Amino acid sequence: MATFTLNINGTKQEVDVDPSTPVLWVLRDHLNLVGTKYGCGIAQCGSCTIHLNGTATRACMLTVSSVGNSEITTIEGLSENGDHPVQKAWLEVDVPQCGYCQAGQIMTASALLEKNPNPTDEEIEMAMNGNICRCGTYTRIKKAVKLAAKS
C-alpha cells in the first residue's frame, strides 16, 4: 500500500492503495466516483474513458502510481451542472439505451471536440472506435457529436 495524492475534477484527493491499482478502481471503490464504468479491464471497450490532461484515456489500465500530478477529469467533473455541450447533445438526440457505455462515449467525444471542433464523419468514427456500444446507439452518437460540434 502507498499514499497517492490525485488531482481529480479540480480537487486533490488522497488515497491509500496498492500502487498497481488501476485508476478505474480507485475512482469506483475508493472515491465513490462510479460514473467511470468497468467493461473489459484491458482497454478494449472504452467504458472507463477519462481525461488525463485533456486526453481520452482508459482508466482500467492506467495504474494509480503512473498518474503523478496529471489532471484527471471524470464524467462527474466534465461540467458542473451536467450541461457540457456534449451532454446536452446526448440528451437532445436521446442517445442512450441501457446507458452503461455512455459516460465513456461522452468522455471520448468531448476530448475529440476539444482538439478538433469540427470533425468529419470519418474523424468521429476513428476517434470513437475504441468505445463499444452493445445496444447499438452508434448512429445517434455520431449525430450527437455533430450536434455538439455545432454549438
Next chain:
Amino acid sequence: MTLVKTKIGRRAFIRNTGLASGGLVIGFSWLASCKMTPEQVNSLPDEWFELNGFLKVGDNGMVTIMSPNPEIGQNVKTSMPMIVAEELDTAWKNVIVEQAPLNTDIFTRQLAGGSQSIRQGWESLRMAGATARHMLKEAAAQAWGVSADEITTKDGVLTHEASGNSAGYGEMASAATSIEVPEEVQLKDNGDFSIIGTDKKNVDGQKIVTGKPLFGLDVYKEGMLTAMIVHPPAFGMKFKSMNAESVKSMSGIKDVFHFEAYPEDTKKTWSDGGAIPELVAIVGDSTWECMQAKKALDVEWEEVSKLESTSYHDQALASLLEKPQEEPARKDGDVDAAFAKAAKIVESTYSAPYLAHNTMEPMNFFAHVTPEKAELLGPIQTPEFLEQTLVSRLGMPAEKIDIMMTRMGGGFGRRLYGTFAVEAAAISQKMNAPVKLVYSREDDMTQGTYRPSYKVKYKAGLDENGNLIAWHVRGAGTNDDLIFENRFPAGAVDNYLAEKHSLETNVTTGAWRAPRSNFIAGAEQAFMDEVAEAAGRDPLEFRLELFDRAINNPVGDPEQNDYDPERYAGVLKLVKEKANWGSESGKARGVAAYYCHNSYVAQVLELEDGGDMPRVDKITCAVDCGIVINPLAAKNQIEGGMIDGIGHSTYSALTFEDGRPQQSNFDRYRLMRHSEAPKNIEVHFVDNGIDPTGLGEPSLPPAIGALSNALYQATGRRFYNQPFINDKPPLVG
C-alpha cells in the same frame, strides 16, 4: 370511451397493500438518494397520496408513477409510466418515475423478456391510471356537489364547466384516497391520447450523461465486501481442490472458499438455467484486490464429462441435418412427390456459432443475507423467479426476501438467468456480511448461458412457371431445436415439411435476444432470396405473392399459423414504398421481413460500394407493432436491434477447444464498432390502432437476412456461415 372491468391486477388497486407495507423503499436508501433530479426535488410536494400501487399524487399535483418492469435499455421505464400518465390524464412534466421493487401483491409479470412488457402490461397500466382519474373525479364531484360525469380532466386539472369549478389533482388527492375503488373504469379512445404516440425522452437520461449511480455495479454500501468467483475453465470440468492459504493472506482478502451455489436439494426454476453448481469465492475489501487474488489462486479441476470442441459441435449438428425427424414438427401435402416433379430445386445449408450475451455491464449483484432477512439489489430481468429460488436456497420465506432492481447495463436475455444473484446471496450468507458479487469480463464471457450454435438445411421446389410448390426445412441446434414450424412460409406452400433436432451438450445455453429467430430469420430470408432468384422473380414481389396465397387460400388450418399474413404483407408493402424498391438505386440492396414476438418488421438494406465486406449505407425499416407508445424510443430500439443483428452476424463468434471458450474478452471476441455501423437508418410505423406489441427483439432477426441478400448483390456470392467476415469462398485451383 371504452368501459372495462378492473379485473387485471385488481389487487394493485386496493389501497394500503402498497409499497409502505413492505418497507422496501425505506430499506433501499441507496436508490432513494439518487432517484430525482434537482428540479424534481425542488418541486416535491409536502405530502403524497397513494391512489393505488402504481401511483401516488402529491398535494401540489406532482405524480409518482412506479415502473413495474426491469429496465434493460428497452426503455420501459419511460414508456410504461407514459401509459399510466395517459389514462390518469396528467401532463408528462408532472411525472416522476420510480423503479418499483419486486412486489407480486401489486404487479403482475415483473419480467423483462420476450418483448412482452408493453403488450402484457398494457391493460393493467391503463387501468391503474384510469382508476386513479376516476377517484379524483369522484372526490371533486363530492367537493363541488356535482355529478362526476360532468367533470372533465386535462393535464392534471379537473374542471366542472357549468359551475365554473376547477382544481388541480393535488387539491383532490387527499379526498380521493377515501373514494371507493371502482368496479369498472372508462378508458380513453385512441384518438384522445395526448401522451401515447408522442416522443418522450429517456427518464434516466440526465443521470446517464452525468454518471450518476444507476447500475448494479454502482452499488456501494456501508460495510460492504466485494466478492468474485472462480468457475471451471472448461465445460465438462468441476472443482477438485485448491491451495487457498497463501491467497487468503494477500492484502485486502477476507476469505477464499469453495462453495455450492446450488446444493442438490435447491429447488430450481428455468431461470437457474446454466447454473454452475460448485464455485470458488474470493471475498475482499476491493475489486482490484479480489482480482489480484483471483490471478494468484491455484485451483485444480477434474474432468467429469466430455470436453467438447467447436469441431465436434459442427460435425454433430451436420449429421443431425442428415437425419429425418421421426414425427415431423409439421407436414402439409407431400414434399417428396412435389420435389420429384419440380422443374427446379434449390438447396442450401446455413450455420451460426455460439454467441455470448456480453452485456456491457458484467454480471453482478448486491446481497445482504442475515438470519432475519435477505436484501438483494441489482440487475435482474426475472426478480420473481429469483425470489422463488432464494426461498429454497436460503431456507427463508418470500416475505423475508426483498428484491430491488437497478437499471441494467444491457440484458439481451442473459439476466433472465439470475444465477449470479443466487451466488451473491450464498456468499453473503456464508460471510454474514453485505456483499457485492462482481464478475470480471472474462468470468462473464466464459461462464456459459450462450446463444446456441445452429445449422439449418433448406430445400425448395419450383414448378415450370416458377411457383413455389415445395418447402422442406430441417434444423438443429445445441440444446435447442431451432425451428418454428408454424411460421412463414408454412400456410403458403402446398407441400411443406418442417423437422427439428436438438443436440444435447454440456455447454450451457439460454435465451439470447430474439431466441432462435436471431438465426432462423436470417437463414430463411436468405434462402427465400435464392428461391426467388431461381424463380426469376423480384424477391419482394415473390414474398408478397406467397402472402397472397396465405391470405386467400391458406394451406391447412390458418389458426395453426403463428402469423397474420395481412400484417406481414403490410410491412413489406410499406417498406417497398418508403425505400422506392424497384427503382434503380445504384446500390446493392437486400430485402427481408420477419414476424416474431408479436410484431412484424420488414427492411430494405443498401450497401456502400466496394470491398469484401461492404458497409451498410442505409436501412429502411417498416414496423407493425400496433400502437406506438413512444415513437422516439421505439425508433431507438429498432435501430439498436438491427445493429445488433448485423454486428453479430458479421463479426461475432464464441468457439471451444476441449470445452474451453476460446474468446474471453473483447480483444478476441469481436463486436461491431463505430466505423462499421450502418450510416443511415429510417424507421416507419404502420398506423393501425391495434393494441401494442413489443419492440425489444423483432427488428434484429430480419436484419441478418436483409444483409445477406444485399451482400449477394454486392459481391455475387451467397453468405451461408456466420460470422460473415470469416465466410470466405473456397480457394479454387
